[in-house]
Amino acid sequence: MLHIVTPLFRYELLDEVYESIPRHDDIVWHIAKTSRRPGLANSFLTADRRVRLYELDCDDGDIVAKRNAMFDEIRGGYFFLLDDDTICVEAMYEVYREYQAKGFVGMIVGRNNLSGLPEPSLDPADNRIDTGSVICHHSVLCRVKWEWTAEYARDRLFWSRCYAYFGDERTAVLNRVISAYNHFGPLVRVRKTVLSWRVEWDIDNPLLAGRTSPSRT
Secondary structure (H helix, E strand, O other): EEEEEEEEEEEEEEHHHHHHHHEEEEEEEEEEEEEOOOOOOOOOOHHOOEEEEEEEEEOOOOHHHHHHHHHHHOOOEEEEEOOOOOOOOHHHHHHHHHHHOOOOOOOOEEEEEEOOOOOOOOOOOOOOOOOEEEEEEEEHHOOOOOOOOOOOOHHHHHHHHHHHHHHHHHEEEEEEEEEEEOOOOOOOEEEEEOOOOOEEEOOOOOOHHOOOOOHHH
């Protein structure tokens, strides 16, 4: 089973994200939202039995609570983290099936459409793995949760801990694109407070964002 995990707060994109989910019966799509916002009326929520919706009493931006609530519901198979500003690519499902057939228990690290070959690291500061660039065996969730940190990007911290759990022998690094980075959004979102001034800046240019364009990878 492949569990796709999406913490939701961009309601307006949900139908488009759903349309990108491969139509296979061995997929479960977990969606977590705050109960403090209005309920969802998307037709697929009742029409597609693969979809599981969780209503949590948390802040809308509390990604930690949302991810961990969904992690608690995963008791088998593999999981893949799909943000609500991007799409699911078919190649990710193909990679999942390949490694499932091998009985692989570990983490499969791929590329996104804007990155080069990823390099897993035990040090979050050196870890260049994006949120949606890993298909991971569920067994790690008994030891590793999503945590808030001001020191590192949370995806780097999470995948570093998963890498520490599985080690080199159970980590596969692939030169294959398995995710689309921020398909519906900017390449980088800057949200900081500097000397009491709030700075909000969205960067769409790959050069300014410090990322390699798809044609150069």
